[in-house]
Amino acid sequence: MVCAAACSSYDGQLDDDARLVVTVARTAASLGARILTRVRALGLRGDGATAEDTLTGERLDIRARAVINATGVGAGSLDDAIRVRPSRGTHIVLDANDLGAPHTALTIPHEGSISRYVFALPQAYGRVIVGLTDEDAPDAVPRVAQPTEREIDFLLTNLNRVVASPIRREQVRGAFAGLRPLVDRGTAPTADISRRHLVTVSGAGFVTVLGGKLTTYRRMAEDAVDLALHTRGLTAPPSRTASLRLVDRRVPVAREPVDEETGLTSAEVEYAVRVEGAMTVEDVLDRRTRIGLVDADRERCRAAVEAIVQRSLADGA
Numbered sequence: 001m002v003c004a005a006a007c008s009s010y011d012g013q014l015d016d017d018a019r020l021v022v023t024v025a026r027t028a029a030s031l032g033a034r035i036l037t038r039v040r041a042l043g044l045r046g047d048g049a050t051a052e053d054t055l056t057g058e059r060l061d062i063r064a065r066a067v068i069n070a071t072g073v074g075a076g077s078l079d080d081a082i083r084v085r086p087s088r089g090t091h092i093v094l095d096a097n098d099l100g101a102p103h104t105a106l107t108i109p110h111e112g113s114i115s116r117y118v119f120a121l122p123q124a125y126g127r128v129i130v131g132l133t134d135e136d137a138p139d140a141v142p143r144v145a146q147p148t149e150r151e152i153d154f155l156l157t158n159l160n161r162v163v164a165s166p167i168r169r170e171q172v173r174g175a176f177a178g179l180r181p182l183v184d185r186g187t188a189p190t191a192d193i194s195r196r197h198l199v200t201v202s203g204a205g206f207v208t209v210l211g212g213k214l215t216t217y218r219r220m221a222e223d224a225v226d227l228a229l230h231t232r233g234l235t236a237p238p239s240r241t242a243s244l245r246l247v248d249r250r251v252p253v254a255r256e257p258v259d260e261e262t263g264l265t266s267a268e269v270e271y272a273v274r275v276e277g278a279m280t281v282e283d284v285l286d287r288r289t290r291i292g293l294v295d296a297d298r299e300r301c302r303a304a305v306e307a308i309v310q311r312s313l314a315d316g317a
Ligand SMILES: Cc1cc2nc3c(=O)[nH]c(=O)nc-3n(C[C@H](O)[C@H](O)[C@H](O)COP(=O)(O)OP(=O)(O)OC[C@H]3O[C@@H](n4cnc5c(N)ncnc54)[C@H](O)[C@@H]3O)c2cc1C
Pocket: 039, 040, 041, 042, 070, 071, 072, 073, 074, 075, 088, 089, 090, 132, 177, 178, 179, 180, 181, 209, 210, 211, 212, 213, 214, 215, 216
């Protein structure tokens, strides 16, 4: 018997993970935190860190009452006792029009699995992303993870099982990958590794937090801070994270687009620089807006975005 069914759900409401991270940092800054970007930790202690300003090469010696290592797949390079098992997750980017400009997500179960699925998720700028793979990535951690052709083929094959007009390889406008920082628990495959987070104290007295999910970031942070306070003999008021609101992240979009195809406006670029701390054209294209997911969009928008970035930086100087 063949069954067909559909339901509405309210899962997956987070529309932009990079902007969530920036907004969390801005919220922390509004509460007194000092945020240093482009600074790499070289070594950690219970009471501080050595770090490098990657823009100037300057070495920094930072003193602190407590230190938390939250460096994802980089965690093992700062704490020898930590075993990370990176798992690559790849998405492909399609034109929404090629899928009939959907307003809802499509969830396609993997054949032979009761827990895994491929999804097609509508995005900004007239795109749909289709994900996601879960591949062991045991080699040296790259600066930017790269999707493989095999993964792209896997995603297309699963998508094409359910859409009326199959998507061809040449219709794939872009592809991107990330590395999940999973805790190595000696099991296989990576898709079956628990996503529960680990918080632990290193021999040097700092805390490491690893694994988990973006969805559980507040719980991960609360557990890590609680352990750091306990380890360092510090006291603090009860955590407010369960009810703390993030600062507003609404982007003004009232002006003419600087790019007709994506609808990117100069206001979005100015907002990225003036409010969200973007310093370069890459910050805007890849880490504030998601224009850079499609190479052709990136190249078409680059000159206009560069000019607005330079003007906004000069105005703010
Ligand atoms: C493709 C993919 C899809 C995912 N989908 C979901 C999802 O749908 N839902 C969900 O809840 N979770 C999802 N996750 C998981 C989620 O993204 C991660 O669990 C989460 O990002 C882990 O957060 P983190 O801060 O511990 O590590 P990361 O997000 O990896 O952040 C670590 C940061 O530390 C920085 N860093 C590394 N080394 C150093 C150093 N030496 N000095 C200074 N900084 C350093 C890195 O640049 C990075 O910015 C997904 C992950 C991937 C890869």
